Amino acid sequence: MQKSELKPNQNYLEYVKSFAAPTQHFKTCYRAFIVGGGICCFGQFLRFMFEYWAGLQGDELAGTVSIVLIFCGALLTGLGVYDRIGKNAGAGSIVPITGFANSVASPALEFKTEGYIYGLAAKMFVVAGPIIVFGVLSGSIVGIIYYFIG
Template sequence: MEKRKENEIKNIYQQLVQKKVPQSSLIKDAIFAFVVGGLICDVGQFFMNLFLSFGISKDDVGYYVATVMVFLGAFLTGLGVYDNIGKYAGAGSIVPITGFANSIVSPAMEYKREGYIFGVGSKMFVIAGPILVYGISSSIIVGIIYYLVKMLAR
């Protein structure tokens, strides 16, 4: 009897959730993500061409562009602009390097009122931390596998 009542409550809850969840258009969301992600890449390409015109070597220009794009992502997050871009662009704003800067600056700003050590310092990598850990760990594993395959191929 109690199990049936519990299932009824779950069904009612699911119906309420379905009524409140905003419906999104997959096509519209994909187009916004594509356009905004492309515009972010265009900005990066602009800076790449600018640095190349100043005589920076092709080998080094990537470092400069990455630095500028991270700065722009962090700066726009600080101004509150990047979050508005993310509302419309979705993954188009998260995937590029500017999204990485946003994932570090957003929690830092949110917990700023708790101080620089227990707020900003401890919460800065709440979102980006796992990404860094798994990214670095997987690159090490792939590097070891690559090394072993090369050694066995000799």
């Protein structure tokens, strides 16, 4: 490839960069840390409360906390709050389990006008579907390997 072929692309990138606001990396990382940490602290608070009030332990406790966090993420997405949190927090709102709930609920809400089957149900797993499929597939493969090894 010659240098003359690269120049128009570089000119375009410089043109786009002239309109884009400079990224404030420290501020972005700080917000992601605070919001992600806040979500995790809320999850830990739920864990303490379910353990203390309901007497849950082990897998029941972990499952209950996960279900409540997923419900909260889906509810906040439905109310339009989670999108505003995501704009300010970035990866801090995506990484916890509430981000998974958001990735499932957002496409479902976006395509609900197309009907319950072709819109809501079909588009619900557009983002999260491949994660679920590959998670189940890789978990099955690892399980088969462990079955034959041990």
